[in-house]
Amino acid sequence: xxxxxxxxxxxxxxxxxxxxxxxxxxxxxxxxxxxxxxxxxxxxxxxxxxxxxxxxxxxxxxxxxxxxxxxxxxxxxxxxxxxxxxxxxxxxxxxxxxxxxxx
Numbered sequence: 001x002x003x004x005x006x007x008x009x010x011x012x013x014x015x016x017x018x019x020x021x022x023x024x025x026x027x028x029x030x031x032x033x034x035x036x037x038x039x040x041x042x043x044x045x046x047x048x049x050x051x052x053x054x055x056x057x058x059x060x061x062x063x064x065x066x067x068x069x070x071x072x073x074x075x076x077x078x079x080x081x082x083x084x085x086x087x088x089x090x091x092x093x094x095x096x097x098x099x100x101x102x103x
């Protein structure tokens with residue numbers, strides 16, 4: 001973890017986090033570190049309002065089971081298709097495995 005994250009980690013319970021965005025591997029590491037640092041069972045003990053995780057860059061399926069173990073309640077997972085030029089698509093119906101596309 002970089003020094004910025006380590007500096008802010010103690011403050012994480014003060015944040016009202018409802019949505020998290022990012023590449024699954026990094027978000028998983030951040031959630032694991034916060035859980036470990038605060039010695040809690042799951043991230044919802046720190047962020048009870050966490051309800052949405054927006055991910056992209058890689059398939060989420062290999063991470064799904066490990067993410068479920070970090071949560072205290074169900075959340076909505078939304079997949080995006082991002083590129084350096086901008087957002088090109090999003091998952092319109094999070095419970096379905098199809099994508100909407102558009103510029």
